[in-house]
Amino acid sequence: MLTPDGWWDAVEPRLLTQIDEALCTDRLIQAILLLRGEGGPQPRPGLYEAQGLLVERRAELDRQGLLPPEPPPPTTTQLIAKVDAIAAPILAVEACWDGDSRGWCVDLVAIVSRPGRDHDHVDEVRLATLREGSDIRLFNGQVPPWPEAQQAIEHGQAIARHCGVPFHFASPETPDVDLPRWWDTRPAGRTEHPAQQPGGTRRSSR
Structure with a gap:
């Protein structure tokens, strides 16, 4: 069983860039489709496993300061x-x-x-x-x-x-x-x- 780091090591760099772009724009469904599609890790992660991996990946992008800030809510x-x-x-x-x-x-x-x-x-x-x-x-x-x-x-x-x-x-x-x-x-x-x-x-x- 691959660890989370192992999953990302198994993803093609081009595909990882696309997944990160989807996560940075809050397109979770698109990121799931990318992770479970062609070029993704094998064996292919299940739906819930993919969701968990992407939540962790987005948290890592946030820690790196790569997520755009949310606009301030109106008063x-x-x-x-x-x-x-x-x-x-x-x-x-x-x-x-x-x-x-x-x-x-x-x-x-x-x-x-x-x-x-x-x-x-x-x-x-x-x-x-x-x-x-x-x-x-x-x-x-x-x-x-x-x-x-x-x-x-x-x-x-x-x-x-x-x-x-x-x-x-x-x-x-x-x-x-x-x-x-x-x-x-x-x-x-x-x-x-x-x-x-x-x-x-x-x-x-x-």
Whole structure:
């Protein structure tokens, strides 16, 4: 049985460069495919063994200072400034899960009153995409809980209070893309601005 160092010694230098590039851009699935493909060590590592090897390899790249730093997360003040620049009436603030080749993230959006791609009467304006790492966190036990979900709650509630509108996050504990959106929770499809509803709260003045 090869040791982790033995695995990497058995990988062709060109392939190792490709794997490291994938790990430095948080493309874990791509790195797994490369490690278990042509030019990789023989016998070919199993799926879970490959995941463990790549987690260790990424940690080594981090120790060498080769991983690019994550951009700083936005502040609530910056997000409120983005909301205040939106011309359309704001109906709600929503956090929803999304995913890409790097893994799970949370999109924080403002729901506005205008026809949109997914609804006849409302649209969404993205305020921020919150991410605190890649899906490697799933394999080394860092999540759950998901720190980006907590950030989305803190930012989203503050922005919603500023605008006088509701905040919606269907599943802060568990990532899922097939969840009801804010407009799905409205009775009989009502999507009026709060100021237009009986007893509604007007949006904060600018």
